[in-house]
Amino acid sequence: MDIRNKKLSDDEFYGIRKEILEQWPTGKDVDFDEAIEYHKSMPETKSFSRKLSAAKKERKTLIQPRAGVALIDEHIKLLQYLQDKGEADLLPTTIDSYTRQNRYEEAEVGIKESIHTQKSMLNGFPAVNHGVYGCRQIIENLDTPVQVRHGTPDARLLTEICYAGGFTSYEGGGISYNIPYAKDVPLERTIYDWQYVDRLTGIYEEAGVSINREPYGPLTGTLVPPSMSNAVAIIEALLAAEQGVKNVTVGYGQCGNLVQDVAALRVLEELTEEYLEKYGYEDVTVTSVLHQWMGGFPQDEAKAFAVISWGSSVAALAKATKVIVKTPHEAIGVPTMEANAQGLRCTKQAISLLADQELKSSALELEKAIIKGETCAIVDKTFELGMGDLALGVIRAVKAGVIDIPFAPSKYNFGKMLPARDHEGAVRYLNTAHVPLPQELIDFNRGKIEHRAKMEKRKASFQMVIDDVYAISKGRLVGKPK
Numbered sequence: 001m002d003i004r005n006k007k008l009s010d011d012e013f014y015g016i017r018k019e020i021l022e023q024w025p026t027g028k029d030v031d032f033d034e035a036i037e038y039h040k041s042m043p044e045t046k047s048f049s050r051k052l053s054a055a056k057k058e059r060k061t062l063i064q065p066r067a068g069v070a071l072i073d074e075h076i077k078l079l080q081y082l083q084d085k086g087e088a089d090l091l092p093t094t095i096d097s098y099t100r101q102n103r104y105e106e107a108e109v110g111i112k113e114s115i116h117t118q119k120s121m122l123n124g125f126p127a128v129n130h131g132v133y134g135c136r137q138i139i140e141n142l143d144t145p146v147q148v149r150h151g152t153p154d155a156r157l158l159t160e161i162c163y164a165g166g167f168t169s170y171e172g173g174g175i176s177y178n179i180p181y182a183k184d185v186p187l188e189r190t191i192y193d194w195q196y197v198d199r200l201t202g203i204y205e206e207a208g209v210s211i212n213r214e215p216y217g218p219l220t221g222t223l224v225p226p227s228m229s230n231a232v233a234i235i236e237a238l239l240a241a242e243q244g245v246k247n248v249t250v251g252y253g254q255c256g257n258l259v260q261d262v263a264a265l266r267v268l269e270e271l272t273e274e275y276l277e278k279y280g281y282e283d284v285t286v287t288s289v290l291h292q293w294m295g296g297f298p299q300d301e302a303k304a305f306a307v308i309s310w311g312s313s314v315a316a317l318a319k320a321t322k323v324i325v326k327t328p329h330e331a332i333g334v335p336t337m338e339a340n341a342q343g344l345r346c347t348k349q350a351i352s353l354l355a356d357q358e359l360k361s362s363a364l365e366l367e368k369a370i371i372k373g374e375t376c377a378i379v380d381k382t383f384e385l386g387m388g389d390l391a392l393g394v395i396r397a398v399k400a401g402v403i404d405i406p407f408a409p410s411k412y413n414f415g416k417m418l419p420a421r422d423h424e425g426a427v428r429y430l431n432t433a434h435v436p437l438p439q440e441l442i443d444f445n446r447g448k449i450e451h452r453a454k455m456e457k458r459k460a461s462f463q464m465v466i467d468d469v470y471a472i473s474k475g476r477l478v479g480k481p482k
């Protein structure tokens with residue numbers, strides 16, 4: 001497959017589209033012109049892009065849960081509850097795991113079983129099976145903009161149905177929904193398939209309907225160095241802009257050290273804007289999202305609220321445009337709507353208390369400089385490997401280990417770079433492997449980890465990585481020896 005970072009031609013796009021819409025019976029209900037009219041008939045208050053752009057201007061941090069259940073009526077009830085009782089500023093529709101794997105037959109069985117048992121037998125909303133009109137029932141019963149959240153390597157049919165169904169934001173990307181989500185899907189495949197998703201988004205934009213795109217920031221959510229996740233987010237934003245996306249939210253998963261997390265988020269939004277400008281995409285609105293702690297959660301709900309409050313504080317102090325909210329049921333599984341709403345109200349309270357504050361310090365400026373230097377090193381090397389073509393560069397960068405995501409299931413991931421926390425819990429590079437950091441930044445990371453080793457009276461080693469992975473389950477951030 002010959003991947004190039006070039007806007008798909010109409011012939012190419014519409015050629016693929018014909019095949020995509022035949023993948024499941026509900027695809028036949030997608031009618032682009034009718035869908036555009038439908039979007040234009042929606043009140044502007046239901047536009048995700050508009051609400052994010054306004055929040056960015058007002059420097060507000062919006063709160064958004066994850067949520068999805070099998071049946072339409074139940075899903076509407078859930079989202080109305082999160083809107084009204086959870087005070088959600090933005091709403092999700094989290095898609096079920098079968099749909100994410102294009103296993104619509106099994107999703108159909110799940111729907112039937114959910115009807116039979118009157119319980120959600122799917123861990124999300126099977127939007128492809130419910131189809132365009134099923135999705136529109138969701139949108140028409142809510143006042144708040146709704147985003148599709150999932151983890152789908154081949155999301156083309158899901159996009160067609162969800163866009164025609166009235167959703168105005170869509171998560172994912174060719175790297176971020178492959179490397180952390182799939183074992184054996186070639187990157188060429190997902191980069192190409194997500195060019196389709198972004199081209200469809202661009203075609204909606206060109207018809208006057210703005211749809212927000214959000215690369216999936218946290219990746220594996222396990223000790224991912226901020227510069228690595230930032231680099232992937234920036235690259236996916238650039239790939240999306242080439243296809244005509246005009247409204248993008250770049251994301252970051254909270255790692256645990258306050259200064260590093262605030263620095264990472266600020267650098268992410270600023271660098272995304274800088275790279276878009278540098279490569280000629282002037283008219284793209286960039287916003288940011290912080291994902292509250294993606295690691296293991298305490299079972300005890302009071303302790304879970306502490307973790308949720310902590311993530312809320314980071315989002316507020318970083319002036320993130322949006323924060324994705326966890327729930328006190330995180331350790332158990334899919335939350336009840338009451339628990340989900342509690343997570344939202346806890347977040348709302350913490351953010352409103354910090355709304356007028358912003359973290360400023362020399363330590364923050366140093367951390368921003370470190371993360372910026374590391375991120376640029378990865379992004380620029382990716383462009384270089386592609387000889388200026390970013391899509392080609394991504395394929396080669398992953399093969400070469402320039403982009404290397406820790407603890408990723410994908411067999412295409414290089415998997416040699418090793419992260420570990422430093423003495424203050426910031427995530428550093430223990431072993432950069434092929435990540436092309438300049439020597440001074442390699443030395444900085446090594447110095448930080450050596451300092452931890454000295455404080456813990458042990459050698460810097462892989463044991464630190466293991467200890468850090470398990471620390472969370474013991475309610476700690478840094479995996480210090482006993």
Ligand SMILES: CC[C@H]1O[C@@H](n2cnc3c(N)ncnc32)[C@H](O)[C@@H]1O
Pocket residue numbers: 066067068069094123124326330333334335
């Ligand atoms: C990216 C993983 C996150 O998505 C959350 N998640 C997955 N499916 C659902 C769901 N159906 N409702 C609420 N939260 C969900 C999960 O709890 C975890 O925090």
